Amino acid sequence: MKILISWIAYNNDFDAGEVNESGPTYNFHNYFYEEEEGYDKHLLLAAESSENLRITQLQNKLERDFPQHQIEPKIIKINDPIDLREVKTKVEPILLDLSEHQIDIFFSPGTSIMQVAWYVCHSSLGLNTRLIQVRPSRYSENDEPERLIMDVDTSDIPKGIILKQKHLGSKTYEHVEDYLITESIKPVYENASKIAETDNITTLIHGETGTGKEHLARFIHDNSIRSEEPYIPINCSAFNDNLLESRLFGHKKGAFTGANEDKDGIFKKADGGTVFLDEIGDISPYMQQALLRVLEEKEITPVGGTPEKVDVRIIAASNKNLVQLCKDDEFRWDLFYRLNVAPLELPSLQERGKEEIEKMINFFIDQKKETLKKSTKLELSKEAKSKLVNYGYPGNIRELENLIERLYVFTEDEVTENDIPRFVKENDNEKSLLLDDIEKGHIKYVMDLYNGNQSRSADAMGIVVNTLKSKMEKYGLVREDFL
Ligand SMILES: Nc1ncnc2c1ncn2[C@@H]1O[C@H](COP(=O)(O)OP(=O)(O)OP(=O)(O)O)[C@@H](O)[C@H]1O
Incomplete structure (x- = not known):
């Protein structure tokens, strides 16, 4: 297929509320749409919902005047149309979805950042794209508008091709950096790869401690279109509510004693990238509510501040059974469903x-x-x-x-x-699945690690020495055996 893609020109495609027949989009359809055997489809992009009406108005007019032209409008939520990173992140997956086709990008309509984003995608994705410009009739020799193909080289080692290969399942996962991906976790990594290719899907990774959840989260980030943006992991169980809130959402100067200056939180620092929330099952009802808001509204509220939009992919992990926590009223079902859009499960080593x-x-x-x-x-x-x-x-x-x-x-x-x-x-x-056996085994492990030193062992386990002593007595363990 041959596809034309462009933004609507918010100012020039309209004149006094009507579609401007001299505007770039109408003009293109009038003069060039049917050139070189014509296009199969025009993907017409509009940023933000306020342009909903405009795009429909333009689509109706084009379909009425050029019934054989196929127009497909697409509204894209863009918070900041002059933020290159955001615009690029939003258009890249659209182009990658069309990677099997010839894509002509009508370059002129849109903000200058939208044009830069087209340029970057064209030159770096390695897709079958061309950048098209139109010289207005007033500047052309024959008083007719003129179509120009911009002469810009594309990358030889295209990221798009790499993504495409992955999509076709041709990649093997035997070794990922310094990791061994054995048979039983291959399907997990294959699914993770598919999840990575779909932007913004929230993922919940479940697995016992030490099964590689953090690594899997990083793998998703590295294989997503956000890979060049920050990846920030945080262990939620390591902080109390106040600290976690300020770490995640940041705070404003004077919000609390010691807040001497504005400080960005992790969500802000990772804007455009990925946040990995480890041990999500340990957060309080208050923080659960706050995270739900981030997932639903895509906005954060710094402590002492006002809501701000963020564009972050969230990957959460837990070694606890969240369904059981929900049943026990310790975790919100609505948050669980929001997080569990694409679940991944890592098996234990055993x-x-x-x-x-x-x-x-x-x-x-x-x-x-x-x-x-x-x-x-x-x-x-x-x-x-x-x-x-x-x-x-x-x-x-x-x-x-x-x-x-x-x-x-x-x-x-x-x-x-x-x-x-x-x-x-x-x-x-x-x-053994018995909790007592696991506790006994763990005490032996730690005592062995610290050569029978009970106070260091108790410290490492986060209990007092007397508790350790009584547990050892309960399990028939004697200190001398570990010296
Ligand atoms: N497939 C693998 N190949 C090699 N090393 C691995 C693999 N998976 C995990 N590891 C190693 O095991 C250790 C634990 O991995 P990781 O921190 O990702 O686990 P986790 O499930 O997030 O742990 P926790 O629940 O304690 O946060 C790390 O040192 C990591 O390098």
Whole structure:
């Protein structure tokens, strides 16, 4: 198909409230639309809803005067028509959607920033685009308007082609940067890739701690049209309400004691990009309400300030079961549905199976050799490897990664069964689902980590020493075993 695309010319396409037959859009249809076998469709763009009426008026007039021309109006919400980043982010996906076709961009109508955005998209996306300009009759030699094709080179390594390839499913996900994408999580990454290509879809990632939620969020951002814009992660559970509100939305000078100057929040800093809200299940009802407003109105209110529009993609994650939290009245259903538009679920390491655990072990052995700058690669005896493969990994990939690091640090030669930490050796059966077993295992893990030092272990677990002692007694654990 051959498609014409352009903005309506808010001023020149109209005259005293009527469609201006000398305006650029009408003129184009009058003189050029049927040239070179003609166009199959004109995608006519208008920014903001106040132009709704105008675009319909123009469409009606064109369809009446040129019945064979097909006009497809498209209203695009643009908060700031002179913000290049915003305009570009909005038109890019439209062009990418048309990537199979020849696209003629009628360059002249619109603000100068809209023109720059066309130029950037034309030269960088690598799509089959041409930039078309019209020389008005008063400047042409034969008193007729003249159509000109602008001579602008396009990129040789087009981003658009890369996006298109992904769309066609030709990309493999075996290695993404320093990550190993094993069989069981390939479908998750494939879905994430599709989600990434659709701008502004809110995503909720669920998975136990250490399963790679943050990495998946980053992957979505990096593969979206926002990849050049900021990506800002925040762990919501690390802040109380006041702090979280100010971190997310910013504050105005004097809003509270110590607010000596205006400060932008994360949503403002990430404008145009992506915000990753980790541990979303831990936020208070007050913050849930505030986030719902961001999702619904696309605006934030800095503490002590007035509402401001933001354009941010939100990715949220939780290791808690949000449906259950909703049923228990601890999480708002309306917020859950808003976040859960495109859910992704990361399996625990144990669910991925022993074969994949072994692949992850080998992967980290290779990776850590490089990052820890070791001259030789860690060797595991058969028994040691079997212990590692059969362990339950309550801390998932993070725990496996730490274990391999620890073995690199403490073992000189081949790793034997004796070098494997006790909590791993003793937990080489299937992971129990009993909370007590997990707590016991975790206490052993931490005590082992701190060589039996109870006060450091208690500190690390966020409990007081007496609580640790009574829990150890309950589980029949003795300090001496960890020294
Ligand atoms: N597929 C993978 N390949 C290699 N390393 C991984 C992979 N997934 C996660 N990791 C590593 O595991 C660790 C934990 O990952 P990440 O922080 O993304 O998990 P998380 O689910 O967000 O954790 P939490 O719930 O604690 O926030 C990180 O060090 C990360 O580099």
